[in-house]
Amino acid sequence: MKHLLSMLALSTEEITEILNLADQLKYENKNGIKHHRLAGQTLGMIFQKSSTRTRVSFETGMYQLGGQALFLSNRDLQIGRGEPIQDTARVLSRYLDGIMIRTFEQSEVENLAKYGSIPIINGLTDFCHPCQVLADLMTVREHKGHLDGLKMTYIGDGNNMANSLIVGGLKMGMEVTVACPEGFDPDKRVLEFAKDNGHFGLYRDPVEASAGADVIFTDVWASMGQEEEAGYRKQVFGGIYQINNKTLAAANPGCMVQHCLPAHRGEEITEEVFESHADEIFDEAENRLHAQKAVMVTLMEHK
DSSP states (O other), rough: OOBBBGGGGGGHHHHHHHHHHHHHHHHHTTTTTTOTTTTOEEEEEEEEEESSSSHHHHHHHHHTTTEEEEEEEETTTTGGTOOHHHHHHHHHHHHHEEEEEEEEEEHHHHHHHHHHHOOOOEEEEEEEEHHHHHHHHHHHHHSSOOTTTTTTEESSSSHHHHHHHHHHHHHHOOEEEEEEETOOOOOOHHHHHTTTSSEEEEEEOEEEEEEEOEEEEEEEOOOOOOGGGGGHHHHHHHSSSSOOOEEEEEEHOEEEEEEOOOOOTTTBOOOHHHHHHHHHHHHHHHHHHHHHHHHHHHHTTTT
């Protein structure tokens, strides 16, 4: 494993190793055990899409691992002024020990990996969000004790979260169902993977999709960069594609609820459901720190 580009690029064994290491690092962190496994190393963090959780968790994670992180926005880089991504990759590879990038196009992440000579971590693209889903899988396993054989349901837009949850869930032996409106399906590459790799179902009815679920996920109806579509999406998704008491009633008793945040309460999740499952949701948010530290150690410790 040289990079973290997408869940599609990871094997079941690699996911398991990252989750096991994340559990270990979390235990050490909670018990005051220092783990400066990346002492003296520097992670460059390229943000073409802003984020609360991604920036804070990566920056804190590198500090706890004994290294440092550099925040690099479009204003700080020549990418914002037209420098080709391949040139940026080759320059930054001379200065840094790893790069995390949060951007729009998956091709930018792939090209950083192609032209650079250091580990590249996909912090989010419009196609996928592997760091979040590793934290999600970590959280479900933490609460349920295992992943294999559980049923995961996702309700909402077939976006980067849906894409990565489908792949990650199936690779870990979970049954995966997705409920989204027609015209808002997950990426065709992901649906092609799902067709031949486990138990998967695509539904239009969230209640039907949630039947027997052990964990239900959702995300905002309009992602970053889709703000102009927000009003239209509310009309399409509103009143249907939501985690509420009706969808939870169809799930198994003790069903978990997960949300990658930020949440628009009253839209994709009700206030009541969010607050009753807040501990699980904020465990998920915390686990971004531990899962990403595991990714950085895996990629950068012996590079």
